């Protein structure tokens with residue numbers, strides 16, 4: 142997951158390969174609750190691991206439910222309707238699928254509970270559910286604004302519940318209120334319990350998921366149209382034993398769209414969900430086909446390729462696919478006319494006001510957008526009108542995910558996604574998954590070159606971290622080669638050039654969380670000694686070794702970008718990099734820093750000898766015949782003798798911002 146403040150997506154031109162999607166949020170949280178309420182043990186396979194499922198799991202554990210986890214498999218020991226804890230304060234994050242059903246479960250089970258969430262959760266309505274539960278005899282107080290969380294739930298004896306009259310619940314703000322009642326009323330179904338929906342029922346396919354999973358847990362709800370639902374007297378949750386979570390059909394929408402926009406030939410294969418999914422959002426496929434996508438499906442897989450191009454404009458009542466429809470709004474930028482999504486008023490009460498947010502961010506890209514209380518109309522965006530935008534994500538995972546599709550713009554502009562970590566709500570590895578299948582037009586590189594002990598490493602690691610980029614410590618490649626040379630019993634000199642080059646060619650090297658790992662062994666300390674530094678400098682002067690390491694270094698250039706530190710990154714390895722920094726500091730300063738570093742590691746040395754070594758190394762590095770240490774013609778020089786690390790980082794990030802086209806947005 143990317144925790145950087147923003148993530149810049151370079152322009153993409155194609156997509157191909159295979160995507161394996163994480164589990165469905167809606168199915169995961171329903172199964173977790175049902176398994177916790179049931180008797181016996183339920184083994185859940187492929188559960189989604191994300192913010193929304195974690196809040197549900199944490200709450201269930203806090204209520205005394207035992208959960209054992211082995212990889213993607215969870216074993217849940219059900220409570221059989223008996224809470225082990227009758228008092229708790231539970232954090233629901235921004236998970237509607239945890240907040241709403243748990244409110245109903247706890248109100249019926251009895252106890253003193255407080256339910257709260259992130260600030261946005263406290264703006265998401267729950268009044269219709271509380272009203273329904275109150276009619277029934279439950280006692281719930283609002284701790285903030287009436288109609289919204291946080292809530293306090295008080296115990297009520299089961300025999301005080303009014304089960305003899307139909308429970309009326311409104312269905313036009315969120316279907317999750319009805320889902321919450323359906324999932325939990327079996328707890329008290331000593332007689333037939335009937336629910337009546339008042340007003341239009343929105344997001345109906347989610348009720349189908351609810352009924353489907355209830356049936357898996359032994360509860361067969363009688364349904365009359367979509368207005369009346371009866372839970373038969375004597376209903377009891379029965380664990381199905383093993384249960385499998387399908388991949389998330391809403392998450393599939395981003396990759397279906399990707400296929401429609403950019404996959405040619407064999408198309409993009411999406412695994413984990415197929416057209417026969419129990420999730421309503423799978424009907425996104427119909428909309429994508431209407432826009433021109435070619436979609437094939439088999440058991441638990443989809444294959445999508447570009448069909449019509451430009452895409453065909455669409456006019457759709459999207460009430461049945463409220464989450465996936467946001468993806469259509471971005472696809473509409475690539476259509477042959479204005480597209481309209483109707484009957485989507487519920488967008489306004491989700492993670493953010495999604496109609497306002499989508500309209501605002503699409504306009505930043507340059508699009509013409511019209512919107513109203515329950516619709517959005519998006520006009521196609523011609524190449525000349527696209528702008529490089531910083532897309533605000535409003536802590537809404539779907540905004541972050543669907544706007545990544547803007548990176549296919551015909552103007553070949555990058556797209557900046559602010560707060561990319563918001564995808565953690567339902568798809569923590571969304572961007573990593575995306576990067577595996579898209580083909581970028583270019584992958585940005587920042588080169589940070591400079592003499593030894595100038596602070597390149599620290600600076601480069603921090604800049605990479607701030608941008609979410611990969612990091613290449615090219616100096617360590619030479620150090621590792623030097624170490625491997627010594628370990629092979631060779632002297633690091635020209636006489637052994639061919640053999641050292643062969644060694645370098647076969648290096649199995651990884652940078653893992655600040656460690657340099659050679660053949661599975663952490664060699665970070667072994668390569669940091671002064672002797673290893675000298676060996677590195679000697680092997681780096683051998684042209685055949687440099688050649689062998691060249692392709693290895695280029696392979697570090699992966700999405701979303703690379704910060705490469707070394708001595709010839711800007712001059713030799715990545716001469717086309719849009720930002721090259723040549724970092725210097727006076728020899729006195731560098732010797733002083735190195736001295737402190739060595740002392741802190743308990744290695745004794747003198748300042749004078751260090752300074753002499755540094756100067757000797759500088760002289761050798763800048764006079765060597767191949768790739769001598771010198772700034773690239775277009776490098777920006779940064780003398781950090783008088784700068785703190787934070788100031789140097791800020792300077793490089795400012796320069797990076799300078800070469801980006803995002804200024805206007």
Ligand SMILES: O=C(O)C1=C[C@@H](OP(=O)(O)O)[C@@H](O)[C@H](O)C1
Pocket residue numbers: 166167168237238314315316317320343344347463464487
């Ligand atoms: O029941 C569910 O799992 C969901 C129902 C939908 O909400 P609404 O019923 O509020 O539209 C959907 O947007 C949400 O992401 C998940």
Ligand SMILES: C=C(OP(=O)(O)O)C(=O)O
Pocket residue numbers: 235236237238464491492539567
């Ligand atoms: C509306 C959503 O979430 P929630 O389950 O919190 O309602 C969503 O995932 O798009």
